[in-house]
Amino acid sequence: MRLLKSTVHPSVSASEPRQFTRLTSRAIALKGTDILLMYTARYEDFSLPGGGIDEGESIEQGLIRELQEETGAQNIKVLGEFGLYEEYRPWYKDDFAVIHIKSYCYFCCLDKQLGQAQLEHYEQQNGMVAKWVNIHDAIAHNERTLANSDKQGLSIIRETYLLKQIAKQL
Template identity: 75%
Template sequence: MQLLKTMVHPGINLNQGTQFTRRTGRAIVIKDAHILLMYTRRYEDYSLPGGGVDEGETLEQGLIRELSEETGAQNIQIIKPFGLYEEYRPWYKDDFDIIHIQSYCYLCDADKALGKAQLEHYEQQNGMTPKWVNIHDAIAHNERTISLSDKQGLSIIRETYLLKQIAQQLFN
């Protein structure tokens, strides 16, 4: 898969400390000039649906499971790989110092009508909801959050970068 970007958090030194890798699958689902995204009320941002791949799952299996759980998407099909975004961040638990997140993004297809999402407890508490959104509106929203909000999470930089790449490659 094509490497889109490698981002290293400014607060870490890759040559010091211990690290582990978390592989994630992220879905790009487009219908009628809209993209399926997750809105997170806590961080006031839009992100691609997806998440961590469980042990024993392929990237594709994990992606389909996460997309279905987070959005209620049905009849999911993976069309083709889009690209990989990798990042190195500080880890907040005692077992490691750095997390290396590999976000494998795939263009997917699914029904426009969404079923019932099965969000994890923390996703519910963060106010995550699936929404069909104009991609340019989502980018503008995330950019406003980056410039104005102190509530933003670390993922908004990744998500905004990915949304811009998707807009440039798939919406132009």
Template identity: 65%
Template sequence: MRLLKRTVHPDISDLSGSVFYRAAARAIILDGDNILMLYTARYHDYTLPGGGIDEGEEIEAGLIRELQEETGARNIRDIVPFGLYEEYRPWYKPEFDIMHMKSFCFTCRIDSQLGETQLEAYEIQNGMKPVWINIHDAIAHNEETLAKSEKKGLSVERELFLLQCIRDELLTVAEKA
């Protein structure tokens, strides 16, 4: 899968510390200029649906599982690799210094009707919900959150970058078709 971006958090000066590795799968689902996102009230941001891959789980199987849990998506199909976003962040648990996360992003299609979500307790507590939003509005919203919010999570930079890539590459392709 092509590398879209590799980032190292500014608080990390040396990558030789103890590293916790996390692989995640993220879904890109477009309907014209609208994109299926997760809105999280706690951080006031939009993120691509998806999440961590379980040990021994294939990446695409994890993508399907996470999509079903977080959005209630049905009949997930036509899964195509889009790109990889790699990041190194400080880790908050004492047994590791750094988290190395690889987000494997895929385009796919789903049925238009979403089913019931199966959110985890922390996702419910954070006010997470699936929403269809115009991609330009999601970009503008995340730009504002990044600039102004003290509650913003570290993921908003990744999500903003990915939304801009999707806009620049996938919407342009759709408009030319």
């Protein structure tokens, strides 16, 4: 898969020996200029649905599972690769200083009508909800959050970059 971007948080080093790698998948589901995103109230941002790949899963299997869990999506078909976003961020648990996140992004198609999501407890607490949103509105929203909010999480930079790259292909 082609590398879209590699970033290193300013507080860490990519060569830090106390790091671990987390493989994740991200779904790009489009209906015209509308895209299926997760809105997180805690961080006031939009992000692509997806998450960690479980042991024994392929990246595509993890993508489908995460998409079903987070959005209630049905009749999911993986259409093809978009690209890989890699990042090194600070980590404060389990004797590691750095987390190396590899986000594999895929185009998908699915039913526009979503079923019942099965969010994890922390996702519910963060106020996550799946929404079909105009991609340009989502980018503008995330840019306002980056400029004005002190609640933003570390993922908003990745998500805004990915949304802009997707919008260029529309």
